[in-house]
C-alpha cells in the first residue's frame with residue numbers, strides 16, 4: 332500500500348496535510364492512529380434514518396472523518412421533528428428531508444461524500460446498499476425497518492449498530508455477523524409499534540452520538556467495540572445497564588452467519 336498515484340499524490344493510505352490539521356484533536360494516544368483515520372476515510376456507512384438519532388450519528392461520522400455516507404430518510408420535515416432532528420432547520424420546514432439533511436452534512440465537512448435517498452429502502456435495496464458499505468447504523472423508529480437492516484447486514488457480512496429511543500431512554504446494540512448475536516436474537520418478532528411515541532431530543536442525540544462512536548471505533552480499529560452488547564441508558568432515572576445478548580437458536584443469523 333502507500334502507493335503513489337500517476338499524478339504523484341499520495342493515494343488513500345496516508346492523511347493529507349489538511350486532514351492532519353482537521354483531525355488533530357482526535358489523533359494520538361487514546362484516540363485514533365493516522366492509519367485508523369485513513370481507514371475511516373476509506374469507509375462507507377449507511378445511516379437510516381437520519382432523524383433524532385441518525386442525524387447526530389451521521390454528523391459525528393462526517394465530522395470524525397468518514398469518507399462516504401449514504402443516508403436514507405423519506406418525507407418532508409415537520410414542526411414536531413425539530414425537537415430532535417439536528418440536520419433540519421426552521422427554513423427547511425415543509426421541504427423533503429433527504430436533500431436538506433445531506434446539505435447540512437456537507438456544510439460541516441468538505442471531506443465527506445454524501446449520497447441521499449429520499450425514501451426508506453425495501454429488502455432488495457437495503458441489501459444492495461449494504462453490499463456497498465462497511466457498516467450499517469440502523470436508526471429507524473419501526474422494528475420492521477430495523478430487522479430489515481439487520482438481515483441486510485447479515486447477508487452482506489458487515490457490522491450493524493442499532494440505535495433506539497423511547498421517552499428519555501436510549502439503547503444501542505452492536506452486532507458482528509457470524510460472531511455475535513444479531514438484532515433478531517434480541518427481538519425475535521417485532522414488538523407493537525406506537526407511531527407517535529414520546530422522545531426528548533437530548534437522548535436521541537446522545538444515543539446517535541454513541542452509535543457514531545462505536546462505528547468510528549470499528550472502522551478505524553480503535554478501542555474495544557461493544558460487540559454483542561446491548562447498552563441501555565434510562566435517562567428518566569439516570570441509570571445505565573449493559574448486557575451481552577445471547578445467540579438464539581433458529582435465528583436468521585444462524586442461517587447466514
Ligand SMILES: [Zn+2]
Nearest residue numbers: 513516582584
Ligand atoms: Zn440472530
